[in-house]
Amino acid sequence: MIVLYFEPLEILERPIISVNPEGQESLFLEVRNRVLNGQSEEFEVLGEDKILRGYRWINEIPLNKSHPDLLVNFLDYWEIRDGKEFNFSWITEINSLPIMFT
Numbered sequence: 001m002i003v004l005y006f007e008p009l010e011i012l013e014r015p016i017i018s019v020n021p022e023g024q025e026s027l028f029l030e031v032r033n034r035v036l037n038g039q040s041e042e043f044e045v046l047g048e049d050k051i052l053r054g055y056r057w058i059n060e061i062p063l064n065k066s067h068p069d070l071l072v073n074f075l076d077y078w079e080i081r082d083g084k085e086f087n088f089s090w091i092t093e094i095n096s097l098p099i100m101f102t
Contacts, residue, residue, distance in 0.1 A: 015092065016090050016091075016092045016094065017090060017091050017092065018090055019089050019090060019091050020089065026065045027061070027063060027064055027074070031056075031061065031074055031076070034061065035056070039058065040056055040057070041056065041057050042056035043055055051081040053078070054076075054077065054078045054079070054080075055075075055076070056074075056075070057075050057076070058074045059073045060072075061074050072091040072092065072093060073094065074089070074090075074091055075089065075090045075091075076088070076089045077089075
């Protein structure tokens, strides 16, 4: 299990926006480049339910080519169950810090 720590008031004041590769090509290209260059944090956990869950986060990544000075934090979650992969990605201004892994 991972627990992400957020400042409580930050959540109320700042949005968490769902993103996908089709709508944010440059963002996901930058994510890919950072992953390949070791500039991301990630891990996977195989649960007792036999579902593989993965987490990736990158802080201060450009939103897109039109706004390279607008930096956001990227969070990616995936799970693989029954041979199928499900993926969910978000951007936010909220700074997250993983504090516990079990």
